[in-house]
Amino acid sequence: MRFDRVRLSNFKPYGDADLTLTEGVTVIHGLNGSGKSSLLEACFFALYGSKALDGTLDGVITNGEAETEVDLWFTHDGVSYHIERRLKDYDGRIDHQCTLEATAGADVTRDGATAVRTFVTELLRMDAEAFVNCAYVRQGEVNKLINASPGERQDTIDDLLQLGKLEEYRERAGDARLGVEDVLENRRGRLDQLDEQIAAKEDRDLHERLNGLESDLAELDERVENYETQRSKAETTREEAAAVLTAYEEKREDLRGIEADIEELEAALREAETERDELRSGIREARERADELRAEADERLDAAGIDAATSDAIAERRQELEGRESEIQDALGDVRVTAEGFRNQATNLADKASDLVARADDATERADELDADAADAAADAEEREESLDDLRAEAAELRERFAAADVDVERGEATDRREELRTQRGEVRERVAELEADLKNARGRVAEAEELLDAGKCPECGQSVEDSPHAHRVEEDRERAATLADDLDAARERGEDLADRIDALDGLVAAEERLAEIDDAAAMIEERVAERREEADGKREKAAAERAEAEALREEAETLREVAAEKRAEAEAATERVAELEDTLEEVAASRERVDAVASRLETIAELEDRIERLRERRENVTAVNDERRDRLADKRDRRDELAEAVDESAVETAREKKRTAEDYLEQVVGELDRLDERRTELQNAIGGVTAEIEELEALREEHDALAGNVDALAGLHEETTALEAMYGDLRAELRRRNVAELERTLNETFDLVYGNDAYSHIELDGEYVLTVYQKDGESLDPEQLSGGERALFNLSLRCAIYRLLAEGIEGAAPTPPLILDEPTVFLDSGHVSRLVTLVEEMRGFGVRQIVIVSHDDELVGAADELVTVEKDPRSNRSTVTREDAIGIDAASLADD
Structure with a gap:
């Protein structure tokens, strides 16, 4: 993996910067505070976002600006990618937008800061912390690994070499084993419970109880059938007597109805005669009122100006x-x-x-x-x-x-x-x-x-x-x-x-x-x-x-x-x-009102004449209706006489006696049938209960058989998870042993390049990643006993050895990020700087394709393939970068500048 290009806008001290990076050794040179380290932080931020920052997101935006942009182009395993991150400050709230896309070699896109960081972590097989521990030696952290406790160093190196995943898998297998144990114990307890329930139900002889209840129910059904036959006969007798009584009542009702009709017709005749007298009086009164109105109209003709x-x-x-x-x-x-x-x-x-x-x-x-x-x-x-x-x-x-x-x-x-x-x-x-x-x-x-x-x-x-x-x-x-x-x-x-x-x-x-x-x-x-x-x-x-x-x-x-x-x-x-x-x-x-008075009287006279005519018609109708009523009254009287002769009182009394006898019997038989019905319900409920217990017994036996098979399967699964947990543990131990051996080899090879002619002979690395330095006289030293410069160079050797191990792999090479050294000479004197130059040259020989160093040391500048110069304008406080071929550059002149 290598960085190809980084472009910045309003990132920390940079207003606008665009830098192309190539393979080989690139040294970023400039005065203290000019912004050299900010270039590397921008690359790190582009890959991992906020996880790459020591502070908050708003800390990377240039002072006085509201937004920043960082673009990074890099190539990994033959595929080219482009990451674009944008931050914008909205009144103290930072909006973070991020996209990643493959520009050549694959079809990959990701949107969102979290999605991009997850993809980069999976692609490089390391998160932000692992990236720093493996490939990015940040300023002031050159001794980070060597100063770490054995446990911290062990976790860091295991994670870099992907052994942490095996421990995670072992823990998952252990959790699965414990889960299976819980389920298996639960199932075995349930199996014991089923054995007890089945034995208890078998002791109750449910089938014999069921046969006895069904025999009792059959005898009961026979008695009910006999009672229902007798009840049917009694109901027939009662219905026949009721029919005789109903016919008698119907005739009596008809007789009462005809008598009521006769009385009604006689009353209607009397009312009609009264109405005829009233109509005759009304006609006479209407004629008298019409005559009065004609006289009044004649009197008003002259005043109204009318002749007639x-x-x-x-x-x-x-x-x-x-x-x-x-x-x-x-x-x-x-x-x-x-x-x-x-x-x-x-x-x-x-x-x-x-x-x-x-x-x-x-x-x-x-x-x-x-x-x-x-x-x-x-x-x-x-x-x-x-x-x-x-x-x-x-x-x-x-x-x-x-x-x-x-x-x-x-x-x-x-x-x-x-x-x-x-x-x-x-x-x-x-x-x-x-x-x-x-x-x-x-x-x-x-x-x-x-x-x-x-x-x-x-x-x-x-x-x-x-x-x-x-x-x-x-x-x-x-x-x-x-x-x-x-x-x-x-x-x-x-x-x-x-x-x-x-x-x-x-x-x-x-x-x-x-x-x-x-x-x-x-x-x-x-x-x-x-x-x-x-x-x-x-x-x-x-x-x-x-x-x-x-x-x-x-x-x-x-x-x-x-x-x-x-x-x-x-x-x-x-x-x-x-x-x-x-x-x-x-x-x-006023004249119109007088004319209206005459007209009003004429209209009233016409209405009275119409009323007289209607009253005459009504009187004639009442006379015709009375004639019809007299005819119907004669018919009703004849029908009344016929019904009175048709009623047989002795037959009615016999029917009443039969009905009473049948009703008494039915009342007794209904009570007995209700009692028998209650008994049948009790027997049916008892049969249902026994049947349910028998079905429950069969269900318990089926559950017992199924659960027994499940317990056998869980026992087998428990053995498998136990074996899987042990396998992951053994595999992690074996891989760590092999990694320790390979890391010890690469560390000694790297260390020999640096201290081959000094007083140190070799380094030992045990299974817990504890480091020991041996002098040529055989005396052992803890790395902490080395001088400040030696300790810093020793730690750089360790970091380079880990990087080589990741690059070479246990069983084949794997793509790794650039080796990045940010001010690695802080704790080194001139003699140790020379050895660091040798270490950098040897790392190139080991096949590290891209090494980026931030330094103003003359010797490191002289070892560069390309030189990037960073300058800050004191008036605007903005930094700029320029890149040039380092061949032929006078490092001493750069120092004087």
């Missing part, structure tokens, strides 16, 4: 009155419209006159306001001209400062000159920081070497330091420290000079900025004075126009009032005509 009391005369008079009324209504409507029109015109004219007066008042008020505004604008212009004089005087004083200044700078140049000096001062400060760090390291190496030389032996390992690189290079380190001290003094002096020159420019920059402000303010004031004077003249002109308009509006209002008075007089004349027409209309209405 006929419908034609009334219709003719009504038509005459309607025509007269219509003429008056039309004239009245026209006059009313005229009067209303005059009134509306008068009102509208008066309203318009009032509106014109109000508008005239408004115009006068606006004229007063405009005069006041003009006066204010003129006064404001005078005040602004006075402030303009003050600004011009201040500007003259500021220009004199440039002439009196010690620095040779013109107006407009001070700001740029100060920025140039600040940039130079920033570069000098960075140089001072580098020199202070280098001087501290050089003096530390001198002090360490002098202490070793004074002691003669290493205080930790006890070896002689006569041949140590510290002894050979102590003079060179002293000279290096003296040179660095001189350079540091010169750099500090240069910084102080620049600070003095910047202080001198600060006052001129302020004066320059104030002059620019005064120029802008003066131009603005002059423009505003002209505007205000022009505004005052315009408002005065508008005020005069408003007053002229007010005078014209008042004259027009007076004319409208005069016309309105004329329209009111015309409206009053039309109103008097309306009153005259309304009086005439009331006289027509």
Whole structure:
């Protein structure tokens, strides 16, 4: 697996960066704090998301920005992939979007941070923690594995070599075994319980009990059948007697009905005769009322203007009155419209006159306001001209400062000159920081070497330091420290000079900025004075126009009032005509009422004549109906006599006796049948209970047979899970043994490359991954007893050995990620750095396709195939990257830069 390209936008110190990575050794070089490690963190973050961060997601977004983007292209096992991660800050809430897709060699896509992290973990066969422990030696964590406890080191290496899965499988098999044991114990207990239940039911002799109950039920059914036969005969006798009694009752009922009909017909005849008398009286009264109404109508003919009391005369008079009324209504409507029109015109004219007066008042008020505004604008212009004089005087004083200044700078140049000096001062400060760090390291190496030389032996390992690189290079380190001290003094002096020159420019920059402000303010004031004077003249002109308009509006209002008075007089004349027409209309209405009175009496007379005719018809109908009733009454009386003769009282009494006897028997037999039915129910319930117990016994026997087979199967499964648990444990132990042997081999090969000619002979690694270093005299050492630089290099050797083991595999090679070393020389002196260079070269020889190192060490830079330079702009605080072929690059010149 190798990284191909990484592209950043607003990630930590990077605004925009795009870096292509190739196979071989790539060294990322730059000053401390320039952002070298952030490039590797971006690759790590692209693979594993938030799991790769020590802090929170918002910590990777560049200060002052709301979102960041990281794109990583990498190739694994012949397939190319592209991961894109985007973070956006929404008022403190981080939106995390992530996608992965295969760009060549496969058809793979994943959406979402969790889905992408899961896919990468499965693809590389390591999570974020395993990636750090195997391939990514982060800054300051070079001793992480060697400082870990044996248990932590064992878990880490087992997980890297996939042995943790075997332990997980063993635990799962153990859980399955325990689960089978629980189920098996439960099933065996149930089997014992079934044995007890079956034995208890077999002791109760259920089949014999069932036969006895069925015999009792058969005898009972025979007795019930006999009773039901006798009951059927009694019911037949009762029904026959009931039929005789029913026929008798039906005749008696018919007789009572006919007698009731006779009484009803006799009463109806009497009521009908009474009704005929009432109808005769009604006819007489109606004739008398009609005569009275005719006399009244004749008396009202003259007043109504009618010649005769006929419908034609009334219709003719009504038509005459309607025509007269219509003429008056039309004239009245026209006059009313005229009067209303005059009134509306008068009102509208008066309203318009009032509106014109109000508008005239408004115009006068606006004229007063405009005069006041003009006066204010003129006064404001005078005040602004006075402030303009003050600004011009201040500007003259500021220009004199440039002439009196010690620095040779013109107006407009001070700001740029100060920025140039600040940039130079920033570069000098960075140089001072580098020199202070280098001087501290050089003096530390001198002090360490002098202490070793004074002691003669290493205080930790006890070896002689006569041949140590510290002894050979102590003079060179002293000279290096003296040179660095001189350079540091010169750099500090240069910084102080620049600070003095910047202080001198600060006052001129302020004066320059104030002059620019005064120029802008003066131009603005002059423009505003002209505007205000022009505004005052315009408002005065508008005020005069408003007053002229007010005078014209008042004259027009007076004319409208005069016309309105004329329209009111015309409206009053039309109103008097309306009153005259309304009086005439009331006289027509009175005449119509008199005609309506005559017509109303004629209509009532016609209604009375119709009523007389209806009463005559009803009297004739009542007479006809009474004749029919008399005929029916005679028939009913004949039928009554026939029914009275047909009733046989002796036969009825015999039927009543038979019915009573049959009912008494039925009452007794029903009670006995109910008792027998209850007994049959008891027997049936008992039979059902015994039958259910027999079925339950059979079910228990079937469950017992099935459960016995299940117990046998569970016993076999328990043996299998026990064997599986033991197999996973044995397999993990065997694979760990083989891994320990292979890791010990690769570790010794790597260690020999680094310490082959020193005092150490080999390293042993036991089954629990406990490390022991052996000196050439056979004495054993714990890795903690090594010096700081030796311990760091030993741990790098261990990490490289683990990486080689993963790359080679136990039974074949497997794709691995790049070997990433972030500032691996922090704990190394120059001699150990040389050995680290050798270790890197040998890892290339072992087939590691891509090695990425973050360092500013000269020797590591010299060993690079490609060099990536990271620089930070002190003004914007943004980092940039550049990549170039490392062949021919002078590492010393890079250090000087």
